[in-house]
Amino acid sequence: MTATFCVTGARILAGKAFEDGKALLVRDGRIEAVLGEASVPDNVRRVPAHGALLVPGFVDLQVNGGGGVLLNNAPTLEGIAAICAAHAGFGTTSLLPTLITDRPEIRDAAVEAGKQALAAGVPGFLGLHLEGPHLSLARKGTHDPALIRPMTEADLAYLTREARDVGLRLITIAPESVSEDQVRALVSAGYVVSLGHTDVGAQTAAAYFAAGATMVTHLFNAMSPLGHREPGVVGAALDAGGVSCGLIADGFHVDPVAMGIALRAKRGPGRIFLVTDAMSTIGSNEQGFELNGRQVYRRDGRLTLADGTLAGADIDMLSSVRFVHERLSLPLEDALAMASLYPAEACGATTKGRIAAGCDADFLLLTPELSLLSTWIGGRCVFHATTRGLPA
Numbered sequence: 001m002t003a004t005f006c007v008t009g010a011r012i013l014a015g016k017a018f019e020d021g022k023a024l025l026v027r028d029g030r031i032e033a034v035l036g037e038a039s040v041p042d043n044v045r046r047v048p049a050h051g052a053l054l055v056p057g058f059v060d061l062q063v064n065g066g067g068g069v070l071l072n073n074a075p076t077l078e079g080i081a082a083i084c085a086a087h088a089g090f091g092t093t094s095l096l097p098t099l100i101t102d103r104p105e106i107r108d109a110a111v112e113a114g115k116q117a118l119a120a121g122v123p124g125f126l127g128l129h130l131e132g133p134h135l136s137l138a139r140k141g142t143h144d145p146a147l148i149r150p151m152t153e154a155d156l157a158y159l160t161r162e163a164r165d166v167g168l169r170l171i172t173i174a175p176e177s178v179s180e181d182q183v184r185a186l187v188s189a190g191y192v193v194s195l196g197h198t199d200v201g202a203q204t205a206a207a208y209f210a211a212g213a214t215m216v217t218h219l220f221n222a223m224s225p226l227g228h229r230e231p232g233v234v235g236a237a238l239d240a241g242g243v244s245c246g247l248i249a250d251g252f253h254v255d256p257v258a259m260g261i262a263l264r265a266k267r268g269p270g271r272i273f274l275v276t277d278a279m280s281t282i283g284s285n286e287q288g289f290e291l292n293g294r295q296v297y298r299r300d301g302r303l304t305l306a307d308g309t310l311a312g313a314d315i316d317m318l319s320s321v322r323f324v325h326e327r328l329s330l331p332l333e334d335a336l337a338m339a340s341l342y343p344a345e346a347c348g349a350t351t352k353g354r355i356a357a358g359c360d361a362d363f364l365l366l367t368p369e370l371s372l373l374s375t376w377i378g379g380r381c382v383f384h385a386t387t388r389g390l391p392a
Contacts, residue, residue: 007047008023008047013054016333021036023039024361027379030360034356052366053366055364059340060096061343063098065282067282068286069082071083072099089375089383091339096347098277100312101132102144103147110130115165117167118166118167126167127169128169130163130170133147134173135197144294148177159171160188175204175207176198180207193212193214194246195209197223198222201232202232202236219245220234238262239267241269242270247274248275249274250313271338271342274324274338276313279313282316360378363376
């Protein structure tokens with residue numbers, strides 16, 4: 001469905017509050033207007049929503065896999081398409097397939113796949129997130145220590161010259177392995193630079209923010225903690241107004257008490273936004289998978305290596321929204337913004353994450369109990385709950 005149509009009968013989250021008695025007018029894949037239902041032209045086809053919640057589609061900046069596919073194991077156009085399709089079934093309309101630390105040839109293959117996905121217009125594909133290999137061994141997490149290494153001039157040249165035409169580009173780096181000058185070069189080349197998997201102190205983190213880093217990857221996890229004498233990366237990120245922070249809200253990576261403290265402490269205009277850090281298990285029945293030759297086990301909502309190290313997350317974005325809404329008692333509007341508006345703002349995706357004229361018609365229809373009814377990307381219904389897939 002790409003022609004003009006109107007969604008009627010929904011409670012629409014346009015801005016900071018839900019509105020009743022309004023309709024969403026879509027033309028050629030973009031939102032043309034939110035208007036009173038009495039103002040819908042007679043010649044426009046209506047899509048009745050019957051009291052559903054119409055909210056912005058979710059934007060996930062850290063997605064390692066889904067639908068039984070892990071990007072590291074399938075750095076191909078088909079792999080990216082499968083990941084995007086799997087997450088559409090949980091409300092994500094824009095995502096960054098994320099490559100975990102791996103060999104240079106896997107990185108190159110993922111970049112080539114990203115170029116192909118952008119050219120093919122894969123629904124939901126926003127760009128690529130390269131999480132490593134230029135990280136800190138001290139905060140490696142599940143990243144293979146044998147593959148972590150400093151950024152060389154050859155790496156920088158590849159990233160700034162060859163790794164283009166993949167859409168939005170996000171890279172997670174550690175100051176231990178990347179210089180401030182290299183960060184400046186990456187930012188000049190159009191990258192969003194995020195600090196993560198690093199053990200540096202707050203002063204060093206602040207210097208890298210000054211050099212152009214504007215995000216931190218999965219706040220609290222794999223970074224120096226907030227201390228009363230050394231605030232660490234956590235303290236520096238919460239104090240830096242120009243920095244936004246991804247947060248995994250599965251209850252395993254970060255305790256809800258720490259989540260609430262961080263939300264209250266974060267200096268603006270930067271925001272804390274939700275990421276899933278999802279692995280291939282989302283949208284699949286698989287009970288484990290292999291990463292860099294090591295087995296990852298799926299048990300009781302957790303993904304771990306054999307030694308118990310958390311290895312990504314087994315949660316989708318809609319479940320993350322429910323978690324912060326119910327466990328942290330966040331207003332629903334705020335919980336939804338953490339999954340849509342705030343990540344879109346953090347990465348500069350100005351036509352994503354909001355219901356407003358001129359934005360992409362990426363939206364969800366939810367029940368009042370927050371079950372997904374349908375997912376729409378660019379004005380097309382790409383998932384419908386009654387069929388668990390595309391509408392008939």
